Amino acid sequence: MENAGYLLAAFTLVWALVFGYVIVLFARERGLRKEIESLKETLKERQG
Amino acid sequence: MTLKRRKFVIAAIILVLALGYLGYKGFMASATYYYEVSEFIGQQDSFADKNVRVSGTVATGTIEKQGSTLKFTITDGQKDLPVIYKGVVPDSFKAGGEAVVEGKLNSAGTFEAKTLLAKCPSKYEPQQTGG
Amino acid sequence: MGKSYLRNILSAVSFLLMAASLYMVFVYVPTEATMGIVQRIFYLMVPVAWLSLLSFLIVFIGSILYLRKKQSRWDVLARSSAEIGIIFTTLTLITGSLWARPVWGVWWTWEPRLTATLVLWFIYLAYFLARSLAAEEHRGATFAAVVGILGFVDVPIIGLATTLWRGIHPGALIFQGGLAPSMLLTLMVSLAAFTALYSLLLLQRISMKNDEIEIKRLLGLTAERHNTGDR
Incomplete structure (x- = not known):
C-alpha cells in the first residue's frame, strides 16, 4: 500500500489538468460567442 | 523587431x-541501452572505466542484504556477474526477475552498480487473495 | 446547430465512460500480483500515451491536407489537435515518471521509448514555434504543416521502440495476451473514455478557433462600416 501516493498523484494530476482544460475551453468559448453576438448586433445597428 | x-x-x-x-x-x-551478461563479460576490457548497463536474470538464492548494501548475481544462463549495490531498491526486484544494473566493474571482479532497475513483469496477473 | 448537438452527446458519453473507467480502475479490477496497487497507473498511462500519438496523427493528416488544398480548415484541425497533443504528451511523461519511480527505482532513464516520447514533446513545441516564425498567417501555417509532416516519423518510432531496440519499457503485453480479462476490459473502457474525451476537446477547440476567425472577420467588417457609415 506504500505506493498509493504515486497512484493518487498520477490520477489527481491527470484529472485536474484535463478537467481544468475542459473548463477553460468551455468558458472561453462562451466568451467568444458573446463577442460574436455583440459584434453582430453592432453591425446590425450600423446598417439600420 | x-x-x-x-x-x-x-x-x-x-x-x-x-x-x-x-x-x-x-x-x-x-x-545499446544495455548489454547481456555474456556480452559484457566478453568485452569487459573495452568498458574499462566507462559507465555501462548490464541486464540479466537475478539468480535465485544469491540475494544478500547487509545493512544498506545489496549483493546479488545476475546471469543470462551462460555467464554470471556478481553485483553490489547501495541505494533504493525498486519494488519489482526479486529473485528470478530481470534487472538492469548501471555502473562499472571493480578490481575485485564485482560489478558496482550505481543504478538498479528492475524490469516489469511481462504478464499482469491478479493477486491471489490474502493481501 | 449540428455541431453543438454532437458535442453535447460527446460530453455525456465521455462523462459516462470516464465514470465507468474510474469505477473499474479503483473498484472492479484486481490488484496486480507483482507491482501492487501502483500498477493501476497502467490504466492511465496507456490512454494518455495513446492520445499523444493519436493527436499527432491528426496533426499529420491536417498538415498534409492543408498543404495540398490550402484551405484554412485543415490548418485549424491540425493546430487544435497539436494543442491537445502537447498536453497529453506532457501527461504521458509525468504519469510515466510517477510510475517509474516506485517500480523501476528511477524517475527517468534514457531508454528508447522514453527518449522518443520526450522528442515528441519537442516536436509539438517546434510545431507551435514554427508557426510564429512567419509574420503572415498563411506562411506560419505552412511552416507548422511542414513540422507536422516531418515530425510524424517519431510516432512509429515510439510505437515500435520496444520491439526494435533494447530497453526497459515493457513491450507488447497488451497484444500478446499478457493481461487478465478483467484488466483488458478495464483498459478498453479507459481507452474509450479518453478517446471520447479527445474527440470532444478537438471539436471544442476547432469551434473556438472558428469563432476567433469569425470575430476577426466581423471586426474587419465593423471597421469598414465605421469608416464608410455615419457616426
Whole structure:
C-alpha cells in the first residue's frame, strides 16, 4: 500500500489538468460567442 | 523587431534540438541501452572505466542484504556477474526477475552498480487473495 | 446547430465512460500480483500515451491536407489537435515518471521509448514555434504543416521502440495476451473514455478557433462600416 501516493498523484494530476482544460475551453468559448453576438448586433445597428 | 528575432532564434534552437535528439536516437539504435551478461563479460576490457548497463536474470538464492548494501548475481544462463549495490531498491526486484544494473566493474571482479532497475513483469496477473 | 448537438452527446458519453473507467480502475479490477496497487497507473498511462500519438496523427493528416488544398480548415484541425497533443504528451511523461519511480527505482532513464516520447514533446513545441516564425498567417501555417509532416516519423518510432531496440519499457503485453480479462476490459473502457474525451476537446477547440476567425472577420467588417457609415 506504500505506493498509493504515486497512484493518487498520477490520477489527481491527470484529472485536474484535463478537467481544468475542459473548463477553460468551455468558458472561453462562451466568451467568444458573446463577442460574436455583440459584434453582430453592432453591425446590425450600423446598417439600420 | 527584436521580439520576432528572439522568437526566431528560440524556434531555430528548438528545431535543431528536436532534430538533434532524433539523430541521437538513431545513434542510440546502434549503441545499446544495455548489454547481456555474456556480452559484457566478453568485452569487459573495452568498458574499462566507462559507465555501462548490464541486464540479466537475478539468480535465485544469491540475494544478500547487509545493512544498506545489496549483493546479488545476475546471469543470462551462460555467464554470471556478481553485483553490489547501495541505494533504493525498486519494488519489482526479486529473485528470478530481470534487472538492469548501471555502473562499472571493480578490481575485485564485482560489478558496482550505481543504478538498479528492475524490469516489469511481462504478464499482469491478479493477486491471489490474502493481501 | 449540428455541431453543438454532437458535442453535447460527446460530453455525456465521455462523462459516462470516464465514470465507468474510474469505477473499474479503483473498484472492479484486481490488484496486480507483482507491482501492487501502483500498477493501476497502467490504466492511465496507456490512454494518455495513446492520445499523444493519436493527436499527432491528426496533426499529420491536417498538415498534409492543408498543404495540398490550402484551405484554412485543415490548418485549424491540425493546430487544435497539436494543442491537445502537447498536453497529453506532457501527461504521458509525468504519469510515466510517477510510475517509474516506485517500480523501476528511477524517475527517468534514457531508454528508447522514453527518449522518443520526450522528442515528441519537442516536436509539438517546434510545431507551435514554427508557426510564429512567419509574420503572415498563411506562411506560419505552412511552416507548422511542414513540422507536422516531418515530425510524424517519431510516432512509429515510439510505437515500435520496444520491439526494435533494447530497453526497459515493457513491450507488447497488451497484444500478446499478457493481461487478465478483467484488466483488458478495464483498459478498453479507459481507452474509450479518453478517446471520447479527445474527440470532444478537438471539436471544442476547432469551434473556438472558428469563432476567433469569425470575430476577426466581423471586426474587419465593423471597421469598414465605421469608416464608410455615419457616426
